Amino acid sequence: MGFFTGRVTFLRFAVGGPAPRFFDDEHLDRLREHAAGRQALAAADGIETGWAAGKSVLDTEFDLAKNVINDTLHFDLRVDTDRLPGDLLKAYYETDLTALAKENPSGFASARQKREAKEGARNRLEAEAKDGRFKRRKCTPVLWDRAANEVLFGATSATHADRLSDLFERTFGLPLEPLTAGRQAERAASALGLTGAAEMPSEFVPGNEGEVAWVPGGGAADFLGNEYLLWLWFLTDRETDTVTAADGSDITLMPARTLTLECPRGVTGSETIASDGPTRLPEARRAVQAGKLPRKMGLTMVRHGLQYELTLHAETLAVGSCKMPDLPEDVTEARAKLDERATQVRELVETLDLLYAHFLTVRLSPGWAEELERVRGWLAHAESRAA
Known part of the structure; x- marks a missing residue:
């Protein structure tokens, strides 16, 4: 289920x-x-x-x-999917080849016999596969x-x-x-009345001039997902671990467990860091100072007293392996548990949407230029604070 x-x-x-x-x-x-x-x-x-x-x-x-x-x-x-076992295919080939070549004076199989053995082995295996065994x-x-x-x-x-x-x-x-990061941004901007544009990626580090290798040009602005994770990192490190969402609820968040970063120019590769607090490790800070952007980040989120532990993928905003809150103790019947779990999934999606919308109200506003300078300043001095 x-x-x-x-x-x-x-x-x-x-x-x-x-x-x-x-x-x-x-x-x-x-x-x-x-x-x-x-x-x-x-x-x-x-x-x-x-x-x-x-x-x-x-x-x-x-x-x-x-x-x-x-x-x-x-x-x-x-x-x-039919997956024909390679070891069995090879066994049938060798058996057929031995039978075909046994009368050869040279003791070796000819090219024609090899082709016949290969074709016969595959036909035999495909015939066996028709009953679904593979x-x-x-x-x-x-x-x-x-x-x-x-x-x-x-x-x-x-x-x-x-x-x-x-x-x-x-x-x-x-x-x-x-509903990728770019498409969700379009929907949220329309719903929230945001008029700012995100035609090009932000330049967080000098030398990364609007280039994100894994986001094709001309499509949805999915690079916003990478900027979103970096902004959450900045926010929790420099500002606060709690944001007030548009509905008045508080969302407490903490980067946790895993962090994957990659060079947006496709030059210096990627790295994955596993730790209880990966964003606070010196190697993570050095990577982002060098211009790498987050592709995945582990997050712990709490809203309305419910805690979610998940991995958030940047461009798709996909949720990976989210640990859901425990069911209320008074929910004991099997059907009621299923109904409650469906409600929890909806609340998880709602929390994610509110958090992303909070970022977009900053990113798609005239104040983004000032916020971007604050993020750049944080990156420039991150190492000294870590020490």
């Missing part, structure tokens, strides 16, 4: 079109029509995708009581939140994001849009 047990990981997608009034049997019927294992043909790359119902990779029994929880529709994307099945949880009309996809990598979007649109007739 992906989002309802253990740690939570996700990428976010906006669902095109109006939100459903409610989830019902019609949605489950559409999932059944595209259930895993029912495709007659695999995709051109030999990979099959379909929906699973959540209990296991073989579970395709969709049910309202199981798959609809607290105004969310919960299911899995299953990806089936099939690798992997499920990734999906949560469609009707209230926000967003889909949370239980991964931090976009490896299967295109497969998710394609199958979701074929199933429900609705497109999915990745």
